[in-house]
Amino acid sequence: MKKYSQMTEAELRTEVGQLKEKARKAEQLGILNEFAVYERKAILASSFLLNPDDFEVGGIYRIEGDPGTFFKIDYLKGVYAWGYRLGGNTREEAIPIAMLTPPEEMY
Numbered sequence: 662m663k664k665y666s667q668m669t670e671a672e673l674r675t676e677v678g679q680l681k682e683k684a685r686k687a688e689q690l691g692i693l694n695e696f697a698v699y700e701r702k703a704i705l706a707s708s709f710l711l712n713p714d715d716f717e718v719g720g721i722y723r724i725e726g727d728p729g730t731f732f733k734i735d736y737l738k739g740v741y742a743w744g745y746r747l748g749g750n751t752r753e754e755a756i757p758i759a760m761l762t763p764p765e766e767m768y
Contacts, residue, residue: 665709666739677706707759708740716742722761731764732756 665673684699716722716734724730724746735744741755 704759708757713737725760
């Protein structure tokens with residue numbers, strides 16, 4: 662098994678598709694913990710398809726799957742954006758970049 666960082670774009674796209682299919686099946690069977698694991702893996706694999714340079718330090722982004730929540734990036738490390746949720750907890754956290762969407766793209 663290759664690491665996501667070692668996969669080609671085609672391999673990553675195939676992996677994302679397979680993980681989403683496994684997540685769909687787990688959800689249909691009512692195995693929610695397995696569904697959550699496959700969903701999270703698909704998001705992480707999708708992050709490797711994006712260019713971290715497209716995300717701005719200091720930029721504010723919406724978090725997909727969490728309507729009305731904004732995230733400010735303090736720094737990037739690999740495919741993770743480190744920062745804080747605005748208007749909420751002041752605890753620093755890391756979010757895969759595939760979960761972040763510029764606010765103007767959400768309308």
